[in-house]
């Protein structure tokens with residue numbers, strides 16, 4: 001079982017991102033989400049975290065796979081990834097300053113721009129996740145803070161039943 005969830009709320013060509021105020025995330029835009037609580041399923045966790053962090057009550061989010069990290073040769077855990085598409089008419093006015101940080105709708109073009117270093121490592125896995133119906137296991141290999149390898153594998157759902 002992985003420890004975290006991350007979720008992307010998509011409205012047209014924008015995604016609602018959070019710039020957390022926590023020291024470890026300072027200045028870095030990322031999806032909503034957080035740590036799984038005891039006895040909570042990944043879906044329950046992301047729906048709770050999305051509500052806590054944005055106030056948006058989603059009834060469902062689509063499971064899109066996992067992201068895991070290997071840091072200096074060691075398994076460093078990972079997160080379950082979810083997506084929710086809301087209609088383009090969905091009203092949620094930003095930027096909003098919350099207890100967690102700042103929420104804002106960000107254009108996909110901005111999120112995926114290769115020169116954008118004000119964002120968590122989303123450009124590696126977000127395009128596949130948005131394009132493909134299948135679920136994937138994405139893996140980052142870090143050497144200290146630098147990504148030295150990244151690979152994705154389509155999830156084999158037969159082994160998960």
Ligand SMILES: Nc1nc2c([nH]c(=O)n2[C@H]2C[C@H](O)[C@@H](COP(=O)(O)OP(=O)(O)OP(=O)(O)O)O2)c(=O)[nH]1
Nearest residue numbers: 004005006022030031032033034035079120121122
């Ligand atoms: N894109 C990306 N997201 C990450 C990475 N590592 C990581 O924890 N996340 C995600 C998982 C969660 O959605 C979020 C972590 O949020 P958080 O540490 O504030 O979680 P939390 O509020 O539940 O934690 P806590 O206050 O209970 O300690 O960031 C990463 O390397 N890349």
